[in-house]
Amino acid sequence: MGRDSTAGGPAPRRGASQADVARIAGVSGQTVSRVANGARYVDPATRERVLSAMREVGYRPNRAARALRSGRFQSIGVIAFELSSVGTTHTLDAIAAAATETGYAINLLPVLDATQDAVRAAFDQLGEQAVDGIIILVETHRLDGVAVPEGLPVVVVDSSAQYDYPIVDNDQAHGARLATEHLLDLGHETVWHVAGPELSYSARRRRTSWQGTLEAHGRTVPPVLPGDWSTAAGYEAGLRLADNEEVTAVFTANDQMALGLLRALHERGRRVPDDVSVVGFDDMEEAAYFWPPLTTVHQSFDEVGRGAVDALIRQIQSGEHEHQEVLVPPRLVVRASTASPRGTTA
Amino acid sequence: MGRDSTAGGPAPRRGASQADVARIAGVSGQTVSRVANGARYVDPATRERVLSAMREVGYRPNRAARALRSGRFQSIGVIAFELSSVGTTHTLDAIAAAATETGYAINLLPVLDATQDAVRAAFDQLGEQAVDGIIILVETHRLDGVAVPEGLPVVVVDSSAQYDYPIVDNDQAHGARLATEHLLDLGHETVWHVAGPELSYSARRRRTSWQGTLEAHGRTVPPVLPGDWSTAAGYEAGLRLADNEEVTAVFTANDQMALGLLRALHERGRRVPDDVSVVGFDDMEEAAYFWPPLTTVHQSFDEVGRGAVDALIRQIQSGEHEHQEVLVPPRLVVRASTASPRGTTA
DNA sequence: TGGCGGCCTGTTAACGTCAACATGTACAGT
DNA sequence: ACTGTACATGTTGACGTTAACAGGCCGCCA
Numbered sequence: 001m002g003r004d005s006t007a008g009g010p011a012p013r014r015g016a017s018q019a020d021v022a023r024i025a026g027v028s029g030q031t032v033s034r035v036a037n038g039a040r041y042v043d044p045a046t047r048e049r050v051l052s053a054m055r056e057v058g059y060r061p062n063r064a065a066r067a068l069r070s071g072r073f074q075s076i077g078v079i080a081f082e083l084s085s086v087g088t089t090h091t092l093d094a095i096a097a098a099a100t101e102t103g104y105a106i107n108l109l110p111v112l113d114a115t116q117d118a119v120r121a122a123f124d125q126l127g128e129q130a131v132d133g134i135i136i137l138v139e140t141h142r143l144d145g146v147a148v149p150e151g152l153p154v155v156v157v158d159s160s161a162q163y164d165y166p167i168v169d170n171d172q173a174h175g176a177r178l179a180t181e182h183l184l185d186l187g188h189e190t191v192w193h194v195a196g197p198e199l200s201y202s203a204r205r206r207r208t209s210w211q212g213t214l215e216a217h218g219r220t221v222p223p224v225l226p227g228d229w230s231t232a233a234g235y236e237a238g239l240r241l242a243d244n245e246e247v248t249a250v251f252t253a254n255d256q257m258a259l260g261l262l263r264a265l266h267e268r269g270r271r272v273p274d275d276v277s278v279v280g281f282d283d284m285e286e287a288a289y290f291w292p293p294l295t296t297v298h299q300s301f302d303e304v305g306r307g308a309v310d311a312l313i314r315q316i317q318s319g320e321h322e323h324q325e326v327l328v329p330p331r332l333v334v335r336a337s338t339a340s341p342r343g344t345t346a
Numbered sequence: 347m348g349r350d351s352t353a354g355g356p357a358p359r360r361g362a363s364q365a366d367v368a369r370i371a372g373v374s375g376q377t378v379s380r381v382a383n384g385a386r387y388v389d390p391a392t393r394e395r396v397l398s399a400m401r402e403v404g405y406r407p408n409r410a411a412r413a414l415r416s417g418r419f420q421s422i423g424v425i426a427f428e429l430s431s432v433g434t435t436h437t438l439d440a441i442a443a444a445a446t447e448t449g450y451a452i453n454l455l456p457v458l459d460a461t462q463d464a465v466r467a468a469f470d471q472l473g474e475q476a477v478d479g480i481i482i483l484v485e486t487h488r489l490d491g492v493a494v495p496e497g498l499p500v501v502v503v504d505s506s507a508q509y510d511y512p513i514v515d516n517d518q519a520h521g522a523r524l525a526t527e528h529l530l531d532l533g534h535e536t537v538w539h540v541a542g543p544e545l546s547y548s549a550r551r552r553r554t555s556w557q558g559t560l561e562a563h564g565r566t567v568p569p570v571l572p573g574d575w576s577t578a579a580g581y582e583a584g585l586r587l588a589d590n591e592e593v594t595a596v597f598t599a600n601d602q603m604a605l606g607l608l609r610a611l612h613e614r615g616r617r618v619p620d621d622v623s624v625v626g627f628d629d630m631e632e633a634a635y636f637w638p639p640l641t642t643v644h645q646s647f648d649e650v651g652r653g654a655v656d657a658l659i660r661q662i663q664s665g666e667h668e669h670q671e672v673l674v675p676p677r678l679v680v681r682a683s684t685a686s687p688r689g690t691t692a
Numbered sequence: 693t694g695g696c697g698g699c700c701t702g703t704t705a706a707c708g709t710c711a712a713c714a715t716g717t718a719c720a721g722t
Numbered sequence: 723a724c725t726g727t728a729c730a731t732g733t734t735g736a737c738g739t740t741a742a743c744a745g746g747c748c749g750c751c752a
Binding site for chain 1: 728729730731732733736737738739
Binding site: 363364365375376378379380382383407408410411412413414415416 | 737738739740741
């Protein structure tokens with residue numbers, strides 16, 4: 001497929017091979033292999049001799065050969081879209097750390113754009129990639145109709161229930177409830193909501209939970225303001241809410257939209273939190289320095305990433321197809337963007 | 347080292363092999379290889395027969411075997427630290443996209459923490475990794491005293507001049523000059539600066555350029571305010587500057603610090619841009635929605651990432667050690683945080 | 693008509709590793 | 723002394739691919 005053979009010549013072998021070590025240590029290659037893999041039944045003296053030979057020539061096992069022989073690659077594929085988004089990035093970071101600590105390499109497989117074709121292409125690549133399992137960091141609604149390679153362990157980081165894979169994610173519903181109840185507890189009559197994109201499962205889950213919480217408390221449910229995670233959408237929503245005196249509390253589906261919302265409210269002269277309380281979702285690094293510092297729902301992307309790696313490796317090692325669901329509980333971080341409504345004392 | 351052999355049994359081969367395809371198409375394995383690699387001298391009819399056989403069994407070449415035999419891995423290692431930082435993330439995204447388009451896989455090698463040991467560990471891993479080259483996304487001052495594996499093409503994304511590798515980076519100096527001159531052009535007497543960490547080469551370069559620009563225009567150079575990229579540091583600096591009536595223009599070394607600065611100024615009742623003009627650096631997504639929208643220096647991380655991949659692949663294919671330097675020019679994005687000082691008309 | 697070079701294909705061997713099997717030693721239990 | 727078991731090491735072959743070489747066919751030119 002286009003790759004041409006300008007190269008020529010066999011492997012310009014970089015390091016020393018098992019055979020080199022074996023020769024120096026005066027043992028067979030198999031014994032070197034045993035030492036390298038920590039197998040039992042190697043005489044301590046022999047092991048020492050081999051290790052010293054390894055050091056001498058700077059031996060590093062050849063991953064390709066090991067993979068070819070054993071079928072295990074010690075490598076995890078991560079399919080991700082939009083590396084730049086807050087959650088994806090943090091999760092990837094945690095995944096990379098956890099994998100590295102466990103001795104697994106990370107193969108990053110970017111989905112180049114949002115089309116089905118791009119997702120399909122990424123999965124297609126997979127057949128060729130040397131990975132033992134896959135973590136899917138793409139919102140699952142983008143996967144519809146795309147065949148995941150079978151026979152390969154998969155973990156999905158997105159709490160969509162419709163996939164038959166282990167799932168690890170933040171507990172969106174729980175977070176949205178925390179946010180909504182916090183505002184109700186402060187004495188607000190009801191809570192408005194700026195939602196994430198219609199198709200996003202996380203967004204839908206946050207929205208459903210917000211609505212459910214209001215209903216459970218017997219409050220009226222105001223119309224949802226549409227959004228798409230972007231600061232711009234939050235700004236738009238803010239402009240629409242600013243002139244409505246009845247609005248005293250808003251829960252935005254993420255922090256970026258909260259930022260846009262704050263700006264719109266400032267522009268229109270609505271004070272936060274005096275006139276309007278705002279709660280975000282994500283707890284991005286900057287949230288503590290919004291104006292005012294944003295009360296928001298903190299997600300533990302770190303735990304999610306590590307959880308995903310754990311679940312995947314467990315599957316790889318057991319060879320069994322699991323389907324448990326791990327939801328990491330978020331927590332509310334109260335800062336200065338929320339207060340009791342004017343004329344109330346909580 | 348610790349890996350135990352619970353598995354047992356050889357490769358549970360997932361897909362079909364070259365031999366399978368060869369049998370079905372009635373050709374030799376070598377011919378299949380030729381088709382798979384787009385070699386010349388394959389009869390169109392034969393090629394078609396092979397391709398059809400490939401489709402039939404869903405053949406995907408085995409990367410491990412190919413790598414073992416040819417010594418080429420079609421894979422690039424990316425050593426990165428702090429995935430969460432704005433620049434790193436965007437650059438990684440671009441690198442991943444460019445590499446994928448060129449048929450290279452991405453091997454992510456995280457530096458787990460900021461210590462020398464962690465960097466060393468990451469490089470150590472490298473010997474074992476199956477990569478054809480490395481892109482270093484770590485600020486080079488962290489590399490001091492760490493031996494980069496020799497014989498492996500390397501590209502560094504950080505415009506430190508002290509390394510003997512090809513360098514691709516944003517032109518920090520140019521950006522800082524744009525920012526500073528913009529403020530001077532507006533009529534400000536001088537420009538204050540909130541710097542990045544002392545050790546960071548980028549930060550130093552921005553600072554030096556800011557200072558040089560002021561001097562070139564014959565202005566006094568105010569004392570530098572220390573920072574560390576964090577919003578918190580920007581806030582601190584803001585508090586210190588807010589009470590100084592002489593301060594009418596500030597250039598912060600990144601957007602996050604600008605955000606903190608803005609907040610401090612708001613708190614102290616200094617209006618932006620009426621009383622104080624502020625310019626950031628990075629043009630992060632949210633910058634357009636700061637309050638007020640931030641004038642800042644836009645860096646083309648995308649071009650940097652692609653440039654790094656290009657330079658690396660060029661080295662891989664030529665086998666020659668290059669040492670050119672590519673500096674991608676940033677551009678100034680003027681928004682609402684800058685204006686002429688009070689009582690002036692630019 | 694012989695020879696030569698461009699096309700097309702097949703055979704062979706090797707890349708570095710590890711599972712399976714084959715030995716072999718040492719020592720405990722009978 | 724004989725058997726069995728735990729330990730220790732070596733030999734062989736194969737994982738799937740491709741470089742190098744070896745032909746074979748065809749047409750063109752001298």
